[in-house]
Amino acid sequence: MTPMKIRAIIVDDEKDARESLHLMIEKFYSEEIDIIDSVSSVKEAVKSIGLHNPDLIFLDIEMPNENGLQLFDYFRENYDFEVVFITAFQKYALRAFRYAALDYLLKPLDYRQLGETIERFRKRTTNYIRIKMDTYFNNMNSLMETNKKILFPSNNGYNIVKISSIVYCQAEVNYSTAYTAENKSYTISHSLKYLEEMLPASIFFRTHKSFLVNMNFIKSFDRKRGVAILENNKTIEVASRRTEDFLKTLKER
Numbered sequence: 001m002t003p004m005k006i007r008a009i010i011v012d013d014e015k016d017a018r019e020s021l022h023l024m025i026e027k028f029y030s031e032e033i034d035i036i037d038s039v040s041s042v043k044e045a046v047k048s049i050g051l052h053n054p055d056l057i058f059l060d061i062e063m064p065n066e067n068g069l070q071l072f073d074y075f076r077e078n079y080d081f082e083v084v085f086i087t088a089f090q091k092y093a094l095r096a097f098r099y100a101a102l103d104y105l106l107k108p109l110d111y112r113q114l115g116e117t118i119e120r121f122r123k124r125t126t127n128y129i130r131i132k133m134d135t136y137f138n139n140m141n142s143l144m145e146t147n148k149k150i151l152f153p154s155n156n157g158y159n160i161v162k163i164s165s166i167v168y169c170q171a172e173v174n175y176s177t178a179y180t181a182e183n184k185s186y187t188i189s190h191s192l193k194y195l196e197e198m199l200p201a202s203i204f205f206r207t208h209k210s211f212l213v214n215m216n217f218i219k220s221f222d223r224k225r226g227v228a229i230l231e232n233n234k235t236i237e238v239a240s241r242r243t244e245d246f247l248k249t250l251k252e253r
Contacts, residue, residue: 005034006121009052011045011068012038012060012086021058021086021109028111032118042066046074047157054081056102056121061087073148084117150198152178152186159186163203168236169195169212181217181232205249208237215249 061068085104103117151158171192227235
């Protein structure tokens with residue numbers, strides 16, 4: 001049985017580079033790979049991935065605005081595509097593998113190395129995927145910084161919000177809402193646990209079944225009332241069974 005074609009997206013800010021890779025694939029590996037989209041930025045890649053659900057991303061690292069490594073800021077959970085980083089610099093090789101990439105290709109591209117990458121994709125195992133995902137999440141936890149961003153769905157697409165601007169998140173009946181320092185709110189049809197898993201544990205603390213708070217915005221703690229007071233004077237409940245862990249986390253900051 002002929003294996004299914006690998007559905008791939010090319011992400012590179014240089015048009016010539018995108019076309020060169022596309023032509024190389026058409027010439028040597030047209031029976032292996034189907035290029036379903038070709039985009040010039042991380043922002044366009046995020047939209048394209050959501051639209052096409054590709055198997056493989058050929059991702060340039062050196063790009064303006066957001067470099068290729070920042071694509072992972074938008075996919076912290078359950079992404080099911082492989083990534084091949086493309087770079088002109090050897091120094092990025094180790095960084096690429098910190099993100100558990102399938103492979104990396106050095107510019108100018110060599111069709112034989114591309115063939116080896118395709119073969120590696122074909123031979124990957126279920127165990128490899130599990131290890132890759134574990135590696136990715138472990139690395140993301142250590143690399144996560146407060147200037148990273150998160151996507152919240154909107155009627156027209158997505159709102160891109162800086163994680164550092166999120167003051168707290170609150171659970172509602174069938175949804176959750178994130179509130180920012182700019183007095184904006186973003187509601188999603190997911191539980192608070194979903195946001196807890198999406199946001200870095202080094203910054204956010206689950207004080208109560210209904211609240212997830214950014215520790216950087218806490219102004220004081222009223223132990224008698226069992227509430228944390230934020231810089232905007234909002235009071236957040238702190239469950240009694242979580243008080244000691246909360247105080248410990250607060251002291252360590």
